[in-house]
Amino acid sequence: EKVVIGRNLNCSHVLSVSDDPHLLTYSQTHLEIKRVKANDGSFHTQLKDLSSNGTFVNGQKVGRNRSRVLANNDEISLAVNTNKAWTYIEFDAILQKQYPACVTEHYTVSKTLGSGAFGEVKLVFETGTCHRYAMKIISKKGMSLPTGLTTDMSIRREVSILQQLNHPNIVRIERFFDSNDRVFLILELAEGGELFDRITSQPNQSGFDNETAKFLCYQMAQAVKYLHDKDITHRDLKPENFLLLESGQNKTLVKLADFGVSKLVSSETMLRTFCGTQCYLAPEIMKSNGQPYTSKVDVWSLGVIFFICLAGYPPFTEERKDFDLQTQICDGHVNFPPEHWGNVDAAAIDLIKRMLVVQTDRRLSMRQVCAHHWFKDDKVLSELRQLLDRECQLQVQRQQQQQSSAASEAAASSAAGNYLANWSPGQPLVDEVAADEVAADEVAMTSKPMVRGGRKRPSQTPAGGAEDRQPAKKMSVQ
Structure with missing residues (x-):
């Protein structure tokens, strides 16, 4: 009927995970949770905070020697409100x-x-x-x-x-x-939510700084390249379909989701299905009339996402006044006004230009995108390796807990090794292929300026799993 939680060995549940960075901030008796019977015979569950360092329910501090009744799906955190420890579930x-x-x-x-x-x-x-x-x-x-x-x-x-x-x-x-x-x-489960929501929550909705954008964009590029290497075209790339692993920081792992409109194709097979979200669609899809197109449609869509990550607004939108949406896309009407792009790395702009080329034979492949010189940044790649090493360790732990045989540790290590095969710390993260073989002057651009305006805040969508196909959320320009 009652559980006492803390670092004291006499507690019902002892907090003793050695690699927990918050361990020393937990009290000897940190909190208690108990079932309380009401006069009408019903029960409720009550949490009492016994620590001066804090117990939080749904991000709100309870307060030492204060109590609150728990409701179904309440999240309990210890020491700091972001350190989630448990979710309380009324089993129904x-x-x-x-x-x-x-x-x-x-x-x-x-x-x-x-x-x-x-x-x-x-x-x-x-x-x-x-x-x-x-x-x-x-x-x-x-x-x-x-x-x-x-x-x-x-x-x-x-x-x-x-x-x-x-x-x-x-x-x-x-x-x-x-x-x-x-x-x-x-x-x-990717608990950090959608990339779209993270972009729109940035100060002044101006996109990420250069280093953070590079950290996230490189992972997105690797995910799409991996698909293309397996002859898979996603065809519905948009910020809503990239999920972030953690909510507390922008430099986190990115996860590509939603394969509801994907199609497995061989090297001899062409994609003929018109699908996707219009503002991210490649020109050849807009003009296809059922004609075949290739996996380079993903390169275009990813270029649009890179643009949004760095600027905070989209290159193509129905809210623009100079051209209708189809003309913007089919003729490649996109530019980088200095008032919004003056502080952006020139290499990033160069990469986006090469991805948003109307002619598919002059548009970069995903292998060339991953090898572009913007991504050749030792500091960013080193930080990414650290995150990936941590993810590998977590994979081993998950596999060990799910294996019951004596060979569980070996099986877990093998599974995690396969999982991170493309990201081995001993291997380079950037492909050894020249990305500069597409000349900069081949990029179709327009001299028409584009001025950023207010954004519309979209309705919420699932942040924890592969997203069902829905109309894309909108970012506005004037």
């Missing part, structure tokens, strides 16, 4: 019965992270380890896809693609469950 048997046994045998379903056109995304906790994941629930009813594919075909395609991928900048699919009316994807 009726709620859990909404999901098939194949799901509830392995996971406890918690709060909704967001919803989309094809379903919703729930936070789930793995039985036995309490690891947090995002569960994407896809309804099989009422889905109508512009490509003419059936619901089951679309779902099988997404799952098939995800299960083949193993890269630190790609959202992992952990498990897959199927029922008569729904499909459940258990996905890696």
Whole structure:
């Protein structure tokens, strides 16, 4: 009926994780949680803060010797409000019965992270380890896809693609469950939210500084290059589909999600399906009329995202007054006015220009993008290696907890090694290929200036898993 938590060995739950940076700020008896029976026979759960260093519920400090009643899905943090330790769940048997046994045998379903056109995304906790994941629930009813594919075909395609991928900048699919009316994807949880929301939250909505933008853009480029190396074209790249692993800092790992409109293609196969979000669409898609196009559509879309990361506003939008959206894109009407780009690294501008080339044979490939001289920055790559090494260690720990055999440690190390095969600390992070073979004067530009105006704050969308296809959120220009 009562749990006492602290560093004292007599506590019900002892805080003793040696690598916890906050360990020494936890009190000997930090807090207690107990069930309290009311006069009507009902119960509630009460938390009491016993520490002067602070216990937080949903980011708010409780206060020493003060108590509060816990509600379902309350998040409890220790010492600082960002140091989340637990999520309190009122186990509701009726709620859990909404999901098939194949799901509830392995996971406890918690709060909704967001919803989309094809379903919703729930936070789930793995039985036995309490690891947090995002569960994407896809309804099989009422889905109508512009490509003419059936619901089951679309779902099988997404799952098939995800299960083949193993890269630190790609959202992992952990498990897959199927029922008569729904499909459940258990996905890696990226708790930092969408890249879009992080961009719009920057001071003055002016984009990231050069170093942070480089740190994030390089990871995005590596993720897309990895897909292209496997003959996969994403076709729906936008800031909403890049998720950040952590919420407390901008220099964090980036995860590419949402393969709902991806198509696996061989080297002989061309993409003929018109899809994606208009302001990120490549010119050849806008003009295709069903004609084939290649994976370089992703290079264009990523160039638009790089532009937004550095400037805080989009290069192409219906709110521009000089050209309609289709003309802007098809004729390559984009420029870099000095009042907004004066402090941006010239190498970054050069890269974006080479990505936003209308002629596909003169547009960079993803391999050339990753090898561009803007990314040849020892400091940024060293910081990224450190993050990736930490991610590798976490992977080993997760695998060890999920393995029950005597060979669990070896299996875990092997799995993590495969996971980070492209990011081995002993290997260069930048591909050895010349990115300068496309001449700067080949870039189609316009002399028309573009002036940034106010932004519209979009509605929230799922931040914890692969996003369902929806109209893109808007950033405004005048």
